[in-house]
Amino acid sequence: MMKKIVSLWAASFAFFFLSGCDRAPSSGEKQAAPSAEREKPSAVRKEAEIWRERLDAAVASAGREKENGSEHVKALNDVAALYAEGLQNDWVHPLDVRSWCDSVAETGSGYSGETVIGVMFLYGTGIKRDAVAAREWFEYGIGRPGTQRGNALYMLGMMYFKGDGADQDLNKALGLWRKAADEEHPAAMGLLGRAYMEGKMGFEKDAASGLALLEKAANGGNTPSSVYLGNIYAKGQGVERDMERAMKWYE
Structure with missing residues (x-):
């Protein structure tokens, strides 16, 4: 089942340690603004409301498909895509997204939401490409347990190898790839x-x-x-x- 989930994830999308949840978010992780600053034009508020409705529906769908292998992965990918969209539009706080990642990891499904979100930022899948945000989500992913940690290590290694969203550094890339290989x-x-x-x-x-x-x-x-x-x-x-x-x- 775990191998199936890993392979399905790979087919669908083509891979930092944080000091804690109270750190200052950086690229791709905006601080929630004071309520007075969060006032948005009605059209923007409506767009955010529609996004939230789509997210709620996707989360509900993932819950229904929990025991159904490929459909569960597909539903989780839909949730991850919506969270990536929400992050980029400042409709959701990064800590809320991490809470979702934690909840999925705790199910033991082997699914790594933060790594999937990193891939979306890296390749601009459904959102504007943001390599720095991608790197940060991969860095978060390497500090997490589960079968998808290898994906985060591998993808982060590629970023250092190419100098894409990170300073080019072959030694860092090789170190990350070796760790990914250790994760098989x-x-x-x-x-x-x-x-x-x-x-x-x-x-x-x-x-x-x-x-x-x-x-x-x-x-x-x-x-x-x-x-x-x-x-x-x-x-x-x-x-x-x-x-x-x-x-x-x-x-």
Whole structure:
């Protein structure tokens, strides 16, 4: 069930420690303004009211689908999308969103709302792209338990690797990917496996370590790792040519 939820999440969307809930929110996490400052034109208030109605309906739907695998994940994704929209429009306080993330995590479903929200900010899925806000939600996610922590570690590593929403830093990226691999995150294991096989990103060539990681990644559902293994065995690149093994990974 947990593996199914993780894979469904990945298909739907394409991954900081905080000092506590009383910290000053930064990008993507606005402080609630005093009541006098919160007065909005009637059209804006109406828009917020409609958003709240949509959110309430999505939360209710998620509750109804709690025992229904894929539909539950889809419903939770709908809630996360609405919270991301609410954050960007200042219709909801970040601490309220974290409370929702906590409540979902406590169910033991393996669903990580903060990581999904981070992905939405990173790719601009249904909202305006905000890489800094994405990084902050991923940083929050790495301090959380559950099967989705690996996604937050992996995605945050990508941000440091590319210098997108964070200062470019290969060492930080590698450190995060190693932690994600320790969490058995398939894409992270596949990425590090290729680095070992090819001697890239500061790694010395180590076929044994590379193959071990790639095979775990492929067995965990990472299709690029399966294709990579099939190709190297078919061509004898870094390994002895073996068409039988190649076909196994191509299947």
